[in-house]
Amino acid sequence: MTFKYQVTVPGIDDWRDMISCQAACPVNTDARGYVTAMARGEMELAFEISHDPNPLSTICGRICGAPCEVACRRGAVVSPDAEPVAIRPIKRVLTERYGPEAGKIVPSREKLKDLIPINSIIPEEGLPTFSSHMGKFGEQATVPGTGTSLDYSSSRWSRRELKRLASHPGRKKGNIAIIGAGPASLTVAHDLALLRYKVTIYEGGPKTGGMLRYGVPIYRIDQEAMDLEIQEILDLGVEIHFNTPIGKKITLDDLRRDYDAVFLGIGLMKGHALDIEGSDLDGVIIAVDMLLNYNLGYKVDLGKRVLVIGGGDVAMDAARTALRMGQMTDEQRAALDDADARAEDESESVSTALDVARVALRLGVADVKMIALEDWDELPATPFEIEEALEEGIQMSPRVGPNRIIGKDGKVTGLEVIDVESVFDEDKRFNPKFKAGTERVWDCDTVILAIGQKADLDVLGGADDVKLTPRGLVEINFENGQTTAPDVFAGGDVAYGPKLIIDAVLHGHLAALGIEEYVQNKKLKTEVKTEWTVLSNHVMFENWTKLEHRKPPTLPVDRRTGISVVEVGYSEAEAAAEGSRCLECSVNTIFDGSECILCNACVDVCPWDCLKIVSLDQLAGDETLHQVVEEHTGVPLIEITEGHDVTTQMAAMLKDDEACTRCALCAVRCPTDAITMEAFRFEEELTLID
Template sequence: MKNKDKRIAIIGGGPAGLSCAHDLALVGYKVVVFEATESLGGMIRHGVPGHRLDKGVLDKISDEIVSLGVEVKKGVYLDEKYGIKKLKEEFDAIFIASGTWKADKLKIEGAELDGITTAVDFLLNVNKGYRLDLGKKVIVIGGGSVALDAARTAIREMLKLESTDLHAIAQDTITAIDVARSALRTGAREVMVFSLESFEEMPARKTIQGKEEFEEALMEGIKFYPSYGPKRFIGDGKRVKGVEFLRCERVFDEKGMFNPLLKEGTEVFFECDSVILAIGQKPHFPFISKEDGIELTPFGTIKVDIATNSTTSPGVFAGGDAVYGPRTLIQAVADGKKAALSIDEYLRTKGKKEIFFIKPEERERMLNVKIELILTELYTLPDNYEFIKRKKPPTISLDKRVGIVEVEKAYPEDEAIEQAKRCLSCHIYTIYDGEKCVLCGGCVDICPKNCIKFIPFNEAEFTGENKIPIEDDVVLFIKDDDECIRCGLCAKRCPTGAITMERFHFEEDFL
């Protein structure tokens, strides 16, 4: 594709920034990525421990993006002197994807003592290969998945490298489980994780993968103390020696707001040599000044138009954790790709009056939807696919879990094929044509999940106001897509072809 003269600056070389750079480079733009650290990948590189992710995978992906012609300026920390104002003079558009690398800290007695660090700083130093002298007893405060990872790292990693201070720059989200797992790999012999939440409420246990990680941590000897909140840090005047906790009776108040209730009189003291805080992160924008016209939300994130990722300053876009707060890797990548579409549209229409937001009708023409009718007699899924249980990936034995050795291994080929059969083909939909239906009820009878129903219109309950004139003798076809397993039995049973299986394929085109 012929190169375009337009230049685009991307602040942050994490998942959102790199995915945006990739797509813009593909359509010929000159893209420059400004990265504060010396390597690309954001917290996927700097925060995810080596025992979870081979950094060689990141190297391969980032090298492929750079090979598209993307220029990368590493070790460049933007500030007010060289920030948005200066970038606007040199570039035609800007995408802010700087993440949420500023760690939250506790404002309680003793917080200034040595030996207390944040998960952001801890994991970044571990990933750089530095040895961190945490001592033998480590307390991790937090209930998320990253805190557990850090604890597992600290208890096992015995690197013979120089110690370094616990201060560094990082990006994206850190949670408690990563910290705990990492702590186990830096030589600690006892790692304790304290969380405000109960076991049932812990963010780390909200997903199947999180529960599996939690079980792995228990096997490795990590101790958990749910429903505890720190009251104060206790030390010898210089370094922390322990933490005093209170029982936490609730994390959220009646309005659903984060408002922990700690019960006085339930104090309990735990000795430690170090404390790692994994209690949250927030964005930091030293490169944005008031004159730039970029509004922030009450949460300190950048305010954007959700449909286009455009900020309140023309030509400046933002995405990823800098906009939405800590989210998943996939969401960050998707955000970068969406921003690339918007930036391309903005630059192509800059000479017109509507140079800021993309109109809905313009967005629609960028989406190419293909619908393919699947012949009923040819539609098949693997036998008993709905009964195949999810199987955990194989892991190495406990005695081999040292340093950055990956714990989780790949499925053997036969198991990988078997697990792939669990796919429910969510891009395939059952389409109902009421004109052909004879109300025989065959689809209702054969549905294994009971997700299809016929309901007389006069027995149906609606939310909101019904403005569609319908006669009382009409029958409604109701289907719960959340329960549907795409088995296709309803289509095969239908005698008139009123139900078909159709594959939807979406392509986002640069027009």
């Protein structure tokens, strides 16, 4: 018999996965929680939710790649052309008002309000009314017997859980060394400080942040806000030594003798070269080196015409930075003239990288082009980076590859390009093929290579017990960050390859808990506690299906010069309006079969066609489904589906959770109250076990 409906009986993992934004976040930030709290006007609670699992929430509110938005169901469900909720920009509004930068710097929107295009501002009369339509939307859940409110769902590395774990009696307080001060390292430092460890960071450069500082263009992030957030971590009692590269005067072996464990968070601070003719010409620059140079205020001569090779975020950053090098104001140029005086103060490790790009006074860049092997829909860069680059006039040519670099008298004069036939082979492996006869030369003064990054592994200093992968990364146990040397842990790009900043935060969390297990010589057990709360009056915002997404305001293109941060950010009202578009996927329709009279009213009223009542002989599923059916009916499902003599009239309610918008119309329509709207929350708790 062919079954029409393949049915799954949801368990805890399924309920968690239904909250797609949280499930997609590497650190399990309850985006639903802070987005809806923002919509209700509970901004302080919203900030707590956004910050609890993420010590770098200020930074992520500005430059996170936002996998939560990619997963958001708003765009896919309400209408084919709808946009997801702008989760990341809402986080920025919260951190600007309650984060470490609150009260210390003026939000960009206030500083630059006269420059915001009027058509990007949502008029107040266009905002939804919140108070009269909330009902018990987002109502708190209470854990039975404790009186504790679960305002949001949290993971085992949340701040409140780490503090609780730190209070366990009999724990050792270890002494940990961290190499590098990038996002993974800062997360490890944060978590271990909360666990009451003594933490010391050794940073090879003059500043914290790693590639956040040296690789992210300053037009993308307010560095003062970043400094304030990092300082908040250091203020937990973390000691830091700047200009102290490991591998020379101090070695990894030295640290291993002096500390209980060592964490490697050195990132991928070196760029890949390109093995083609002309790659050694003057005017061929590695993108990472150029960004390092620019962010530290040094001068770069790119000429009038720049060609960037690559299609990822680093390539976009390099192209947009190159464009800005031709848009410097007199004041900015004067400030950069002082950079050479600071050069001697930079550490040897940073200065060496900068030597590649430290040349004469910047000249205006009139033309910036990019080529990438991938097609438009294959480009690895973040969509908003591509969009903003195009807005700024950067010319992109996908499906074009480099063939050779042309030069005269040792200096770049052009790049010979060739069309790409395919990027991947039939086994989905990277294996580009080119179209013979399509070669042509594009004139340029500089070629910037943004084709990948690699680690400077001199830090290992010959530590043979720390093994590397075939990719040249540090080999680790991905569950706890432990390398092949038991007392050495690693995370971030040096262990995983290039990832998002929020991925580095996850790597730091995992390594911190791995270090806890190593130092305590015990295992950590994670227990998941869940709670359901009936929402007796769950309603959505007025006209919630028609609320339109508005992009966060940005500077006009003609004002995107030099160091100006492009994104201006939402106002509080705009952030609340955007948050009210959330579908609140942690709310679910729960059916009580004993109260159902099979009237079909819920099916008829559902505007999304996600409910269906079918006879049991139309079902197929795993062992759990069989157990549920037999428990409720007293008859094995196999007897029903195979046409045995079963006279009992039985049916099942099926629900497509991917299509459901939690509008509650079915619950309102049900004449017997067989349907309730219930909020699902979970909390992960850690326990040390022998």
